[in-house]
Amino acid sequence: MAVTAIAKLDAERLRADFPYLEELQNGVPVAFLDSAASSQKPRQVLDAMTDFYSHSYANVHRGVYRLAERATDAYEGARVKVAEFVNAPSEREVIFTRQATEALNLVAYAWGLDNLGPGDLVVVSELEHHSNFVPWQYIAGRTGAEFRTIPIDEAGELQLEVLAGIAAEGQVKVVATGLVSNTLGTVNPVEKLTAWAHEQGAIMVVDAAQAAPHRPIDVQALGCDFLAISAHKMCGPSGVGALWGRRELLEQMSPFNLGGHMIRTVTAVETTWGQLPYKFEAGTGPIAEAVGFGAAIDYLSSIGLDAIERHEHELTEYALTRLAELDWIETYGPPVARRAGIVSFNVDGIHPHDVCQILDWEGVAIRGGHHCTQPLMHRLGVIATNRASFYLYTVPEEIDRLVAGLEKVKKSLG
Amino acid sequence: MSEFDQLYREVILDHYRNPRGHGVLEHPDAVAEGQNPLCGDEISITLAFDGDTISDVRFEGRGCAISQAATSMLTELVVGRDAAEVARLPKEELLEEIGIPLTPVRLKCALLGLGVLKVALNKGKGTPLPEEWSSSDDLSFR
Ligand SMILES: Cc1ncc(COP(=O)(O)O)c(C=O)c1O
Numbered sequence: 201m202a203v204t205a206i207a208k209l210d211a212e213r214l215r216a217d218f219p220y221l222e223e224l225q226n227g228v229p230v231a232f233l234d235s236a237a238s239s240q241k242p243r244q245v246l247d248a249m250t251d252f253y254s255h256s257y258a259n260v261h262r263g264v265y266r267l268a269e270r271a272t273d274a275y276e277g278a279r280v281k282v283a284e285f286v287n288a289p290s291e292r293e294v295i296f297t298r299q300a301t302e303a304l305n306l307v308a309y310a311w312g313l314d315n316l317g318p319g320d321l322v323v324v325s326e327l328e329h330h331s332n333f334v335p336w337q338y339i340a341g342r343t344g345a346e347f348r349t350i351p352i353d354e355a356g357e358l359q360l361e362v363l364a365g366i367a368a369e370g371q372v373k374v375v376a377t378g379l380v381s382n383t384l385g386t387v388n389p390v391e392k393l394t395a396w397a398h399e400q401g402a403i404m405v406v407d408a409a410q411a412a413p414h415r416p417i418d419v420q421a422l423g424c425d426f427l428a429i430s431a432h433k434m435c436g437p438s439g440v441g442a443l444w445g446r447r448e449l450l451e452q453m454s455p456f457n458l459g460g461h462m463i464r465t466v467t468a469v470e471t472t473w474g475q476l477p478y479k480f481e482a483g484t485g486p487i488a489e490a491v492g493f494g495a496a497i498d499y500l501s502s503i504g505l506d507a508i509e510r511h512e513h514e515l516t517e518y519a520l521t522r523l524a525e526l527d528w529i530e531t532y533g534p535p536v537a538r539r540a541g542i543v544s545f546n547v548d549g550i551h552p553h554d555v556c557q558i559l560d561w562e563g564v565a566i567r568g569g570h571h572c573t574q575p576l577m578h579r580l581g582v583i584a585t586n587r588a589s590f591y592l593y594t595v596p597e598e599i600d601r602l603v604a605g606l607e608k609v610k611k612s613l614g
Numbered sequence: 615m616s617e618f619d620q621l622y623r624e625v626i627l628d629h630y631r632n633p634r635g636h637g638v639l640e641h642p643d644a645v646a647e648g649q650n651p652l653c654g655d656e657i658s659i660t661l662a663f664d665g666d667t668i669s670d671v672r673f674e675g676r677g678c679a680i681s682q683a684a685t686s687m688l689t690e691l692v693v694g695r696d697a698a699e700v701a702r703l704p705k706e707e708l709l710e711e712i713g714i715p716l717t718p719v720r721l722k723c724a725l726l727g728l729g730v731l732k733v734a735l736n737k738g739k740g741t742p743l744p745e746e747w748s749s750s751d752d753l754s755f756r
Pocket of ligand 1: 236237299300331378409410432
């Protein structure tokens with residue numbers, strides 16, 4: 201039997217796992233097309249957290265009683281799941297954070313402050329979410345390093361031709377880009393960027409917040425040095441994310457937050473740091489959230505990330521085709537072959553706030569604004585866009601409802 | 615009345631489609647601009663005074679129907695009035711004129727123009743600028 205076939209995902213069946221998708225607004229479920237901002241949560245995750253809080257909750261580590269041991273096992277079990285999810289060589293390389301943003305700040309501060317200086321270059325892309333842009337801009341400023349952006353072309357894809365020119369301007373020390381753009385859905389050529397970064401002697405930092413929910417992630421295949429994810433975008437709870445980092449680098453780095461839990465010994469004279477990953481986990485962690493994160497990973501894995509990716513690809517193709525029929529709509533971003541399940545667009549002459557407001561009354565939830573990508577908005581020459589995004593529970597009828605809603609927007613305000 | 619008709623009242627749509635006081639004064643006595651970074655709404659205002667009276671107001675901007683219509687209504691509300699009095703104009707007076715229910719997010723859209731006007735008056739006439747406008751969490755003015 202061939203093992204290469206990707207199982208097809210049954211979105212209608214999966215929808216039954218999500219309590220919110222059963223709720224009615226004016227007699228119909230909301231077409232929730234804003235999963236790129238945060239996903240809905242399946243019962244499997246909610247139940248795992250309730251169960252943990254009800255029967256296994258205590259603070260983790262150092263507890264002698266059985267309950268603390270159970271809590272620790274659940275917390276550390278979640279770490280192993282995250283490690284397997286990104287194909288990390290060791291779970292010691294997985295650090296729990298509050299979200300992707302904190303993971304990226306951890307690298308920017310703990311690696312950047314000690315390793316950057318005048319003459320060095322920090323390179324990000326014009327597509328970046330502010331969380332992978334602002335920390336680097338700030339730490340570059342604090343250390344005297346220069347900050348550079350890789351521009352995009354008209355289709356929203358990185359212009360790799362400029363890399364040679366950037367390298368000629370100084371010593372490239374950090375390359376930080378997203379794997380998938382949250383505004384345009386662009387899938388960036390991270391393997392190529394990693395190869396280039398390593399040729400320069402730079403570290404490669406990957407923001408996979410928008411990729412991990414939707415496609416398989418393999419840090420060893422990507423070859424990168426750090427990778428950040430957030431549970432809340434991948435069916436897990438808010439309040440927890442993870443940083444994967446290459447062990448040698450994490451070991452060389454100074455800590456980020458300091459306090460309990462991250463130490464080995466403390467005296468008035470000197471404090472020594474704990475082992476990985478605890479060196480980077482000061483204070484009580486997001487315990488139940490991590491357990492929910494683990495349950496979310498189990499949930500996604502049971503469906504199959506390949507199947508999710510394919511499902512969203514089909515939806516995106518359908519959405520782009522439907523929107524292309526409307527000549528008063530401008531869509532942004534690359535062709536569907538190099539795009540994840542995200543479609544940004546504008547309605548001729550109508551501000552996204554008005555578009556989203558009218559769509560809300562039609563029971564369609566999409567987001568309008570700059571999507572935390574102001575440099576990209578500037579590049580596109582717009583003040584904001586509308587963004588529809590899809591997930592494993594999205595069905596084509598919801599895209600039909602989006603299109604019908606847009607017709608209404610056009611009729612009312614156009 | 616449908617939700618659409620409530621928010622996009624006929625008068626709002628009229629101000630949105632045919633904004634009053636649209637444009638820029640060539641020789642203004644005061645200028646200010648403001649932004650709502652959340653949604654990217656932008657408004658700039660130029661003012662002319664005749665003594666202490668606002669003799670002309672023009673605005674330009676990009677943004678949603680509510681922000682643009684509200685600013686258009688504002689220009690009608692303030693021309694010919696005393697600068698110091700307009701500087702004290704309670705936002706309720708404008709909101710009453712707009713006359714529609716606004717969620718917290720849309721309220722910011724509706725009040726952007728008023729904030730820019732108050733900043734312009736502060737610059738041109740030195741009128742006091744209440745703290746809610748000088749250090750708004752959500753709107754930024756220049
Ligand atoms: C590409 C990308 N990076 C980073 C983030 C930040 O995620 P979080 O707010 O969970 O840290 C997001 C979320 O909007 C994102 O889409």
